Amino acid sequence: MRLIPPALARSIFRAQEFLLRRPTFSMATELERTQHLSRQEIQNLQLQRLGKLLHTALAHSPWHARRILEAGLDPENLSWEAFRRLPTMSKEDARHHRDGMVWREAPGGIYRYNTGGSSGEPLIFYFGRKRQAADAACRIRARRWWGVEPGDREVLLWGAPVELNRTDRVKALRDRLCNQRLLNAFEMSEARMDAYLDQMEAYQPKVIYGYASSLALLAEHAKKRNRIPHLPELKVVFTTGEPLYPHQREIIQHVYGVPVAREYGARDAGLIALDSPAGQLLVNSEWIIVEILDDEGNPVPDGQSGEVVITNLASEAQPFIRYRTGDWAYRSTESCRQGRGLEVLDEVIGRTTDVIVRPDGTYMHALALIYILRDIPGIQQFKVVQEIPEKVAVFVVPEKKQWHEDNTERIRQGLQQRLGGDVAIDIILVGHIPPEASGKHRYVVSYVGAVS
Template sequence: MSLPARLVSDALFPLHERLMGRPTFTYLDELERSQWLPRDEIESLQARKLGSLLRTAHAHSPWFAQRIDEAGLDPHGREMALVDLLKLPTMDKADARAHRDEIVWRDAPGGVFPYNTGGSSGVPLSFYFGRARQASDAAGRMRARRWWGVEVGEREVYLWGAPVELNKTDVVKVVRDRLLNQLVLNAFNMSEAAMDGYLDAIRAYRPACVYGYASSIALLAAHAQDRGADMRLPTLKVVCTTGEPLFEHQRELIGSVFGVPVANEFGSRDIGFTAHETPEGQMLLISESIVLEVLDAQGQPVASGETGEAVMTGLCSEGQPFIRYRTGDVLRLSAEACRAGRGLHVIDQVAGRQTDFVVRSDGTVMHALAVIYVLRAVDGIKQFKCIQHAPDVIEVQVVPDRAWSPEREAQIVTGLRARLGADLRVECRLLDEIPPEASGKHRYVVSHVALAPRLQSATGGTA
């Protein structure tokens, strides 16, 4: 089932966002205008939004109010400048975890909503976001889709995480997605039979855009190639990948199978939608929503063209402010301007973290987030890492916090067996710390189970 795109874009989608209390389409209109401002005017806009955020944080977030006062800033007394950010200390995931209740503004307009993320380092984080942040994410993606000629309301296929069994809320979401011309396919079930069905569903649905985890779309493309399936649809304009690095050979594989350009996206659960690739081959920051700093190991700004850690301030994060937040992602800003004439900041290179697949004993391939979702829903976990040694054996390393109890281990076992099969042997190990990989990266899922040779072209190199 699909509906006329104009009906969705002009009526159903705006109505849905109004009913949800999200100013998505108002913000989209603003973004369409502001992207063409000169860089200095965009940075002036950032400064004004930063002042508003600091005033809100000072009034409603005691933890930030203390930091702002100690930095000698008076957001109520004068206009803020972007350089004022440097007077504030950075924050990290541990700060967000430990001080959440002193940071969140529970009475933010429209309310705040809880969210959990495993994070790239495998350190779970529970936080809150508000309607402005939701609108920023949605409007930013809509604008980025338009760069590729995909209008709001055109059919999209999402290769995305989905629950094992649908409850009433999930059924409502499925109906909502279809009314908004969005077809969601389950990236947590990538068996051969499921992928055959996905290829048929995509051909029948005739989307303008396919969107999903980079590794999952690459896996589906490898399967289509193995099957000799023709996925070059006349309606398809772009394949958008997200959630992890997109390796060049994955881009080539996806592009050759679907016959359209592949655009990568950069973002995170805690900060939100951050940047998207343009048809000119550049990654543009959603500068109206995020201030991006690139810092060295000592916390100082790197020189132009140098690589460092991405430290972000979410300008729409008033529900639970993220101000000078150390993301753990490594990137480099470009001195080059947008080739299409936009004033948005250009990201030259993003070094993310690879996500492995996990494999059920029946051969079904699942995105590693299927495992992440189980672990991040369990209280009492400070940090975790899952290592799949065999299709029916998985090791779970846990650094517990004070909320840990023996019942948590049973919850992990039950959740993982629901994902990977009732015969799964779960070896749970409690540790004081989880060391990084030899590369220095913290990988939250590692699988030693080889994919079938015909599908190995979908995966990236070792992290």
């Protein structure tokens, strides 16, 4: 496996961003400065950029323009109180009114993307160069907190197509030139995972990045094999795409021997927050406004949970303004322990599809069920699927040497204690649980509270 010097890979990455007319590195340099502004100064910067976004929306996005005018917002004279008069927008709004949102002549062109559709129909939307650069710059800044620079060797455990078209092949070549190696999260057989561990040791990455579930699955396999990879250059493992559960953090840290940091974002909403070495999830406040709202759309007090509603200040090509993400989170009562003016999220619970709904309407964190199943010996893998509140299907891959027939009843009783005795628990023993279409290996999926 040929290794490219990090300095050369960094130069290639810079040249790529320049040729694509993305101001990624100038944005990253600016972020190094603005993160040390006070909270008030960052809020002033947000209002300034919000005014520019509203100006753009008024001129180029008829659907948003109508809402802005009806709410009586003046981009030249904004306040947070006035901003909150603007109604929130949903995924259904973004789906059905896309043509009334998109600025097709945005500088640098627009680029079609789609979400994974884990809670229903995928959402098709458009990026501009500004949004792409802002996401990349925020990621560069967060990597630097951990001593990682663009061009440093990186392994990605990620969903990847089996058949590569011409565009995929070009991307694969670009990734290699920029010192990124992709391991396919769709292919997680024992033989393939053995090969992944070999490839990691041969490549010696400085950072590993991937789905929390896939990284935990690989770590569990390594521990089972008594095969702890020797990775002396590794600084940090970044997890993304789904909640990081405590048992996943524990096994990943144990096997890879470095801290685990979360990356929180979404394709449509943008890169929202990343973990700092001080163990706090810091919002990219210069480019993302985060509101935590209750069911009636009112702000919840710090330390209480609510829905994450974002405004992406770089989303001029298709504005996402007061956009309901369908995620639940807590805003921290703390400020940044390292003196930055960035906002802090205490915990991201996950999507509505990660939250179980009891028949009485009570919402329950997925961990309530995960802990029950993890405490029963003989379960190699599992997945809980809820279609309706009154019924839950549990798919189990049994560990043959440790599995006992009475485990079925233990699972049923444990879950009914959490969900209610009237809930039907259908337990299905299988030889393999395939990943989601995205490549994620999700423990709990509920379609009851899914936000459209």
